[in-house]
Amino acid sequence: MTKVVLPELGEGIEKATVSYWYFKEGEKVQEKNDLVELTTDKATFNLPCPVSGTVSQILVHEGDTVNVGEVLAIIEEG
């Protein structure tokens, strides 16, 4: 089980808004696939999936704001 966490995006950026999930819960995903798109002030940022596996849980939804370090999803490896 791997937690997908919102990484540091830059100095002074503490949060971002989830704008698009590329996968749904239960779908297979490959390592480095775009998993989720996040939006800050004037930038969008695609977070790649850290491992190959199945998206077991999506914890924040499109439109939600998340803090750096917060868990966005859980991937079941394999």
Next chain:
Amino acid sequence: MSLKIFDLGLVSFIKAWDFQKDVFQAVKRADFPFGIVLCQHYPVVTMGRSGQKNNILAEEAVLRSRGIEFYEVERGGDVTYHGPGQLTVYPIFDLHYLKKDINLFLRNLEQVIIDLLGDFVIRGKKIRGLTGVWIEEAGKNQKIASIGIAIKNWITFHGLTLNVKKNDLENFSLIRPCGLDIKMTSLESLLGRDIDLDDIKQRLVGKFKEELNDQSRFAGVRRGD
């Protein structure tokens, strides 16, 4: 620092969008670390991920009748207009070679424009929370450059637009640029004379090269927020 320049001239938004994707793939393959696509667009309104459709004030039919296309795009930010007379710049930079900091990258794009305006003794400024480059005239802020970017695998795309010619500002009245009630200005409006867009292109590329060669700028120490 190896910087590749692609000057597309006057092109449709969609053609430049596709071209950006090709350059993005080349940067991803590590063919070169930094690419800049320069162009002018045929009239187009684009809406970024934070966009609200009610910031497009004109009916779609009015846009069409004026020959203005419309696209929703994957960049950050709200609604903007591009047309001939603006210089649109898409820096496709692998931030692994610089610093993985979205804020720093945005502030440095603003600085490139501010440095360019300095060549014309125009004082551009940054406003915290309102990304872009602004000119203060009689106590009021007008926008001269708009910025909206996207980042995948820490490689940037989309970018900035500088209003150069004065003839094209009229179409901004069809939208609320960036979702704000603001006035746009241009280099020609400020200087009151004709400006050669090719000269601006060369100067801008020069400023980007200065920024990239100065490791303390794009790659780390922030200045003048």
